[in-house]
Amino acid sequence: MAEAHPVGFQWVMEAKRRGAKVFHVDPRFTRTSAVADSYLPIRAGTDIALLGGVVRYILDNELDFREYVLSYTNAATIVSEEFSDTEDGDGFFSGFDPETGTYVQDSWQYEGNEGSSGSGHTAKERDSASGLEHESHGAQIDGDTPRDETLQHPRCVYQILKRHFARYTPEMVERVCGIPQDKFLELAEAWTRNSGRERTGMLIYSVGWTQHSVGVQYIRTGAIIQLLLGNMGRPGGGVMALRGHASIQGSTDIPTLFNLLPGYLPMPHHADHPTFDEWVDSIRHPGQKGFWGNAGSFAASLLKAYWGDAATPENDYCYGYLPRLTGDHGTYQQVLNMIDGKIKGYFLLGQNPAVGSAHGRAQRLGMANLDWLVVRDLFMIESATFWQNGPEVATGEIVPKECRTEVFFLPAASHVEKEGTFTQTQRLLQWREKAVEPPGDARSELWFFYHLGRKLREKLADSPLPRDRALLDLTWDYPTHGPQAEPSAEAVLREINGYDVATGRPLSSFAEARADGSTAIGCWIYTGVYADGVNQAARRKSRHEQDWVAAEWGWAWPANRRILYNRASADPDGNPWSERKRYVWWDAEKSEWTGYDVPDFEKTKPPSYQPPPGASGTEGIAGDDPFIMQGDGKGWLYAPSGVLDGPLPTHYEPVESPVRNPLYGQQANPTRKMYAHPVNSVNPSPPEQHSQVFPYVFTVSRLTEHHTAGAMSRTVSPLAELQPEMFVEVSPELAVERGLAHLGWAHLVSGRAVIEAKVLVTDRLTPLRVENRLIHQVWLPYHFGFEGLVTGDSANDLFGISLDPNVLIQESKVGTCDVRPGRRPTGPALLDLVADYQRRAGINPGHNAPAVTTDSEGKEHGAS
């Protein structure tokens, strides 16, 4: 965090000054480790084993915050007797379908709900990355569930959790992660001590955690610990995700993502959502509890914002205009389709996949096989010049005179040359004022897309084709101003906020959303950002003039709430858990919730409220159910649906690992998304043969002085000067083993690529003892490419393409490689070297090893 989010890290240091104990877990010793109280080096890709060890420590010693756990989580809920655990299935839960490599979730449900909730078969959900839909709400579940408040029932969640993690002992943590037991126990002891009425603990991760084939389950394990310790919805608690771009949160909420519409509404699927009603019912699940019951209003209001007068209740608000998913249309599938010639055009909007995405060669080969490419950026990036300067030009794989891709480079406006909002990592929207005009042809994306849309509509104005109606009926009449006819960003923000159709009055809260066409809302979770016609994101009341919650600085979704689920900061009776941790509480005199933040609960619903039998929607949420977006109002220790690779996190080895999974016969996540394409390959891992060809683990991350794929830092002289060269960090032990000289050159080889880097021999990396052998890890920054003031080979070229099944994010924080002294070969010799490694490792590009591990006797696990 000190490296990649330095200014945010001041708050960790502030907490430390006030007595907090800081633990840092990382494969590499960093600036964060240097100021932490304790540093735990970890083998990359084994975090579930470490965190699972903490869960076991809590449960074995009964250190959970029992009052919180009983009232606010699903610990007492009883699970179906059809459920069987990975502990009994050698790494498989019940319901695995080897045919599709996904689970049927019926047996994971709460008792009595086996057929009536959950998603059943999840193969389609994996292809549409539907896990992402749960960012604003939990997966659906029937609220009326059998419970055992004594937590003794063998099938209650608490007992299931206990059995599931029973083997995650300190010894096992040491064996899997390479973390010495005393270090682990120090962490577990300190974490559990900061729990209860008086104390909280916080878990912070950066999005490298998501870049694993089990990334979502990493975060689930963290959430389980935080729920068991009563650290959710309380000040000083929580799971804090440090995201990597200025508005990556915003571009997920208002998604430029294939599977979502604004506010986490799913993009319709051709088979599952043929009609508006079926689409809405798939979101709200009629009869179930929770705030998601209003989905119909959010959906109708979005379509109303898109299609205005044309959208009527009679025509289902133009639902028919929406394009339909048929499967996986994610960025990696797209790149493979580009290589296969199926995609003609490509827009790159401030993103540089030639450097920033996994398997850089595949990215560049894909772009070299397009009809046209539009690059909008501040700088001439690698993704615009691959046809001229890319590594494949050197190897002869791309010949400029034979490359047909037509490239348009359009300069973009910088953040000071336009106005608008970013949503930062805590869901806080901050409006930026425009300082100066953009230079020359540089324009904002707002300008580009508004005027592009205008032109497209002009060109189609006389079209009789039904398919063009969606474009022609679109509301696209934003006011413009200034010499360049810049569209008004405030007008767009007002549409995002939503308004009353009849009067144009901006809405103040998403509770005002209606399903009858009387409201239009561009993104329902952002309703309120333009309440009273005031741009609330532009608020800049100084921190010196308000309390520490700083509610009048910018605006946070939803409803300017700074801590989600903050009903949990009070005890079941509505009183603060303690004076120290007072945040939101029930004011009995006024009969309402009050506090320092906007209460995340119906304002006047008393703590004693019990829903009448059969109640659904918000009515079904009891006065002491803080997790109001969940179908049962509870925090989920066990997730009966919504997570595709299991109701509980399980340690699987990374897709590429030098180590056999010490816990299960199943080696890697059996539900991971794999692509059998000739350009793609996976290095062998045990029990497959030849894993020793790639004996070392490599991981990548950020330098303080560079930003992502380097377009905004390798082009900026002070930053380029601070970190001028691509390098690889290796331990002194590995340097001896491989004959690497400090400040000399090394090259790294995977089944996809070979890259070179300067060698930094440092004890920031240390060999780890895992399963009685020494595992060497090397570390690389991923910022370098072949354009800019400072250049170098791209670390992401080393990775292949294997994805997490929930969100289709690639495993690009861990892989295996070989490390050799000296510079890499150039030209065709480079391809020969990779081919030689592939041959020695038995890699047959285009053919994946089966997802289900075949052990040495050839016996297949799971699928029982």
Next chain:
Amino acid sequence: MGLRTFIEGWPVYRQLTGTDPLGRGAAAKSDGSRALTARTEDADSVARSVCPYCAVGCGQRVFVKDGQVSQIEGDPDSPISRGRLCPKGSASKSLVTSPLRQTTVRYRRPYSTQWEDLELDTALDMIADRMLAAREQTWEDVDTQGRPLNRTLGFSSLGGATLDNEENYLIKKLFTAMGALQIENQARI
């Protein structure tokens, strides 16, 4: 100048006897540095902004002189950053004023070995034509069972996390209305 004034003029004397023993403030000032004014003082205007790099969202004040960015500083009012910026945020002025920035449209013809110039409006027109052509060639009305698809998989878009919410909104809205599904951004990587 008397001897006393002369001695008191020595920075080291002031450092040892004054309130600035580390010599980082008043003690280190000379007549020359005293006469300097900060770039922020004579700015024509100040815009309240946000750092464009990571998602911490540090507050920035952008100082403008003669229509140019003259300085970018941390915003001391921000409850997030309290006036601080890291090396990247501090380099924001160098980012927006970098001589490497492209400020004109560049165009590479198919099979060409070089870039050429192109008018912005012409580029916009050519791009619109190519989108419509790709859409026409790849349009899918219905699936094999006659269920609606209403889409094109003929072109894709990548990127959004460095852009404004308002921009992402228009991108998604326009592409969706064209039936273009393959819209992705950095959140997927």
